[in-house]
Amino acid sequence: MKRRVSLLAGFILLLCSFSLLADTIKLGFNYPQSGRYKDLGLQQRLAAFLAVEEINQAGGILGKDVELLIRNTAGSPERGAANTDELIRKEKVDMLFGGASSAVAIASGKVAKDLDRLYFGTTTSANATTGSEGHDHMFREYPNAWMTAKALGSYLTKTFDDSKYFYVTADYTWGLSSEASIRNFTNTTDKQVHPHALTPFPRAFIKDFKKALEAAEASDAEILVLVLYGDDLVRALKVAHDMGLKDKLKIVIPNISLGIALNVGASIMEGVISTTPWEWMIPYQLDFERGQQFVEAFTKKYEVRPTSTAATAYGIVYQYKDAVERAGTTNTQDLIKALEGHEYSLLKDTQQWRALDHQNLQTIYVVRSKSREQVVKDSLRSDFFEVVGSLDGGQAVQTPTEWRAERAAAGKPPSL
The missing domain is CATH 3.40.50.2300 (Response regulator)
Structure with missing residues (x-):
């Protein structure tokens, strides 16, 4: 038994x-x-x-x-x-x-x-x-938007000091917070001097981007900041190119990814300034x-x-x-x-x-899009970006005081 x-x-x-x-x-x-x-x-x-x-x-x-x-x-x-x-x-x-x-x-x-x-x-x-x-x-x-804006703002203020900005911004959480953050770090908070145009989200059409970009063209701005992402950014960049704005304004975008660059095309992307936490060519440029x-x-x-x-x-x-x-x-x-x-x-x-x-605290890279000739040398025609600046994640992030102030403004407790 x-x-x-x-x-x-x-x-x-x-x-x-x-x-x-x-x-x-x-x-x-x-x-x-x-x-x-x-x-x-x-x-x-x-x-x-x-x-x-x-x-x-x-x-x-x-x-x-x-x-x-x-x-x-x-x-x-x-x-x-x-x-x-x-x-x-x-x-x-x-x-x-x-x-x-x-x-x-x-x-x-x-x-x-x-x-x-x-x-x-x-x-x-x-x-x-x-x-x-x-x-x-x-x-x-x-x-977050604060981190990328601080890295981008540091580069822009050194490179294009005292320039006039025009913002084209997607009218939703990310777009509005990104614009506010970039304005903060480029000393462009005065919307009379540095105006903006909002585009609908998530249902913006070509006519919406054209209207916003026509307002940018009519201003005397030198820097055009496209606070857009995904398909919206792709379409806006193509409209800006067709309008000849690249010859009149320096185009800046808060965040870029290889997928967006591929959809836009190397000729249109050339010279565009943005930020990224990582792209495939960066481990080779910086030996990771x-x-x-x-x-x-x-x-x-x-x-x-x-x-x-x-x-x-x-x-x-x-x-x-x-x-x-x-x-x-x-x-x-x-x-x-x-x-x-x-x-x-x-x-x-x-x-x-x-x-x-x-x-997550990590280095933010400021990148500039390469010329078409450089991009297509890659076997997959994807070598778009060169690092022109960076900011350590610990320097880029909000301080605890700044973070708690944001929480307080939203009526939230000072800790998670």
Whole structure:
């Protein structure tokens, strides 16, 4: 009898072991498969799958395979929030990430907090994501508008001092906060001297961009700042080129990615100034070996170069893996503690998850688009940018006092 009990206990233990071995860690990926930011979403998806594939080939996370469950936000905050709810309640994901617009990331992150899951914002730049709307379950890898504006403003004030600016801005959270931040760091807060035109979001048409750009042309501005992104930026740059504005104004954009540059074209992009936290050529220009390895793996697998949005998604998956392995668990509260203040280096120089607001601190690069002749020398005709300036993440980010002031203005507590 005892032998039978022992055998039965052993059999149950064996079954439990198989259950544990078969268990997976599930990541929920919320991205725009359609809509204005679909190109950004595709790069995020490709990079996320590459990271998961590499991690599983290397033994998974804590010995468990990683499974990526994807949902299309279509650029809609409501849909992003609904996806997040479903991924947590129905699919039982351990963590979520994604968002190519700040409104989507913010809405999705709030649902994740309510259901006690981490949410990593990918391409979300509005200050609010880790500022006035920030909370303890939201971590943002991508630089916020304040950081990019400070890096950009530092370069512009040195290079184009006392110039007159005209802003064309998308009328939503990211656009408005980006314009305000750039104005702050370029001493162009006087809207009478440095006027702007707002374009609708998310339903702007060519006529809207043309009207705004005609106002810019009629002004005596020397710097044209296009506070637009995704398909809106692509169309506005093409309209500006067709109007001959590149011969009259220096064009500046807050954020650029390779995908946008490819859609616009090398001739139109030439000379445009912007910022980025990462693009595929930067690891070669600045000798970041792990970044080069990512570029080569991504390019070999997909036959296209990775963009900054791809690097962000790839880095988030690896940072989640690192946090789980350091904490020894997927428990959300333990992972928050493991991430806060953590420093690491992956695809570039040192980065840190700031404990105060969960904003990732990293170097911001100011880049200028190369000539067409230089761009097409690359085998994939994708060598668009050269680094002309940079600002350390610790210098670029809001100080704790500035961050708390933003929170106070929104009626939020002085801590997450």
